[in-house]
Amino acid sequence: MIIVKTKRLHISKIVLKDAAFFLQLMNTPGFLKYIGDRNIKTIADAKAYLKSGLLKSYKVHGFGYYKLTLKEEPDRPIGIVGILKRDVLEHPDVGFALLPEYERLGYSYEASIEILKLAKDRFSLKKITAITNPDNDKSIKLLEKLGLKLEQRTDPFNEGKDLLLFGKVL
Incomplete structure (x- = not known):
């Protein structure tokens, strides 16, 4: 089910049939390095x-x-974007990941803009956060472009690894 369309993208709910795509995405070098091995x-x-x-x-x-x-x-997934409410964070956080061949083409920004609109207008969220590795320059630049500001360093998962927490009032 399509949630929203952008100039170049369809943003849809994930279904179980997307499992093969998730297997691929979650084992890309960038996902493993910056998000972690699940x-x-x-x-x-x-x-x-x-x-x-x-x-x-x-x-x-x-x-x-x-x-x-x-x-x-429309039948070929290229990435994910969305909002999660994690128990370890006070506010829901925005996240994104793309297959490597679709990175650096503006798709994450295009989709994230729409997700932030949904967060405010459809889900009535007052604040959105994001967490990222301090060495993930691409993610940091995108979060800043989306208007999120660095708030603090944090170790929300108690792994002995500091992450950067960004936030934005919607």
Whole structure:
């Protein structure tokens, strides 16, 4: 189900049939380096991850991560963008990830702008945050371009690893 369309993208709810795409995305070098290894090694792992996390978020919070496809290729996912409410953070956070061949083409920015509008207008969120690795320059630049400001260093997952927490009042 398409949630919103942009000039170049369709932003849709994720479904279990997207498990093969998630297996691919979550094992890209950038995902593993900056987001982390979620130990998704099979389609079955990806389906379990979707059921217990991303699909559950739609039911519990009304929002979550969404699949990005190009308008010209609506059956071929290129990435994800969305909002999660994590227990370890006070406010919901925005996130994004693309397959490597679609990075640096403006798709994350284009999709994130629409997700921030949804956060405010449809989900009535008052503030949005984001967390990222301090060495993830691409993510930091995008968050700043979206109007999020660095608020603090934090270790929300108690892994002994500082992350940068950005925030924006909507």
